[in-house]
Amino acid sequence: MRAALAAAMLAVVMTTAPSHAEILTFAELDGWAADDHRAALSSFRETCGLLEDADWVPLCRLAEDAGDSAAGARQFFELFFRPVVIGTPPALFTGYYEPELEGSPVRTPRFAWPIYRRPPELREGQVYHTRAEIERGVLRGRGLELAWLDDPVDVYFLQVQGSGRIRMPDGRVMRVGYAGRNGHAYRSVGQEMVRRGTHTLDQVSAQEIAAHVRNQAGTELLNINPSYVFFRTVDEVPPEKGPIGAMGRSITAFRSVAIDPDFTPLGAPVWVEKDGAEPIRSLMVAQDTGGAIKGAQRADIFYGTGRAAGDAAGTVKDGGRMVVLLPIDRAYAMLPDGL
Template identity: 40%
Template sequence: MPAAWARWLVAAALVGLVASCGGDRDAPAPPPPTPGAAQTAPETPAVLSLTPARFADLPGWTTDDQAQALPALRRSCERIAAVDPARPVGPEGVSGKAGDWRVVCTAAAQVPANDAAAARRFFETRFQPWRAADRDQTEGLFTGYYEPLLSGSRTRTQRFSTPLLRRPPDLVEVDLAQFRPALRGQRIAGRLEGGRLRPYPDRAEIEAGALQGRGLELVWVDDAVDAFFLHIQGSGRVKLTDGTVLRVGYEAQNGHAYVPIGRLLADRGQIPRESVSMPSIRAWLAAHPAEAGRLMNENPSYVFFRELKGDGPLGAQGVALTPGRSLAVDPSFVPYGVPVWLDAEDPLSRSARVRRLMVAQDTGGAIRGPVRGDVFWGFGAEAAERAGLMKSRGGYWLLLPQGVRPPQAR
């Protein structure tokens, strides 16, 4: 077996165990090496590097209303306030210690609501921008997600026959950072059998009835494709037959690696690679109903849900997400709660840019790398359109408290 192929198998085995805190989010991914083909040097590991910048370097900074991002930051501050002030925030203390944030969080609470000028002064006086890169690469992929609306019923009927399942009691999740600090942000999931952690049933096995008869059904919906995409988004709303709306959110994942079905369709020549998007994938599934279930089952990842009360949906940080201002990131590089200045292509117009202040508050199964993000667009038709089309190149700057010099600084 060629060495590069063996390395890929080992990496794939590890990634297959990693479960995200948010839903699975679609993203392109390279194919494995072809067995027997000429092998190249192993891929360079991703490394976050940060370069100090000025607010004048942030494209579009003066045209954004930073006050719209303050509610998101305040929610994150509530979480940070519960942390020991001496504890580092993020991997390798990239954003200092929790005590460094107490000062800026206290100041954030004093900024008048909806005062754009005051909000901008707050950020410019309390924070230092840092240009993020993967070594020297400052551009990465930015996608979008939203809160979909499904039709459902509390009881199974002929129409409502696709279940959204609660977390099974025997599903065990392990935070790998408790055993290896270098694996911060990574988790595995499975179930105990004979004193050993074994893989949990995959999507195909669950769809075939592996968990039937255990009373795990939270609600029944009328469209298997809608349910599949809800797994990808991680949260949504279900309008019940009596007119009430149930809000559901991610609770757990079965531990299997997320496989983007859009990539499978592109690899097989069934959708042009440059045309892969949520609308094009949905169109293919609708046009090939006999093959749709089999294709969806090729993604072994399966998400379990819980009912949400109050504000929502909730991100991986445990706070309610703010439409257009919450960003899903890779927490092994970017800490939750950090303000992020985003500059990326607008999914609705390649001649326009999405330039706005956001807060890192979530993650997803496909959100991996130092310069990678997923914009939460909210609820409704426009949010669905933006999320479904967003596959943008862009970059970002992390805003860290004044006086914090991260170890990743250049």
């Protein structure tokens, strides 16, 4: 699900003109004063140096000089940015995480479902074999298997999350990350369950999809999504840091979001006002993307690593409001009259 960052995205140019943009004051952001702006600034610094657009380069230099005090971090954002609502709320917030799974480097009776390396002939943007064709063995016997898991549903959700940690029988942990996809558009299994009448929209969650596939529908249901993700081993990230996001840097639990780069610039701070049973009012950074993350008011919040993070992330499907912090000149340029 997590896509690699294209070179054009580093210029943080939105390719789709928003139908609506409104500039707010920081006082209009619900909970702004109570947030930990130091944590947000730390996450912003993680990827800011990658931004090459003229609006961002000087801000990234200033971010390094902002200090580490709560007052200094908050002042940095308030001085050099303006909050912009792009599109029309309500937003849709979901959650994702980095799974921790059991696996094997070789096929065994228990570990019989592979995750694959990217085939060498696959080029970026090329339309390749579908999920169904790959699951039925079209790549078998080519030595592309990176690891083997004990559950085909875990294979599917590892692809949805785009990264994970696999514990081998000898205790060694293999970390894997996104290496490419087969060029087919993502199709929601949850929406297909609603279409078939087995579930209502409010019943659909990652946990419910997994249970329904395992107990009733079978893995063929997963093949309605033709998109397929390939992996690589990730050795360059320390175990205590989060997985690699679309910008090629580690992402941070509850400080990184996946967004649609057609509307929200990668690397931009994003103020999240997520409603629901567990509301969030927090400044995060747009550091990832996803095949199912489409639209101006759409974000996927990174919840962290492991089962507890997965349990929390899998049930998130909440409304609210998403506000992008943009450099001042860029923010005002988004208004219809440019003023």
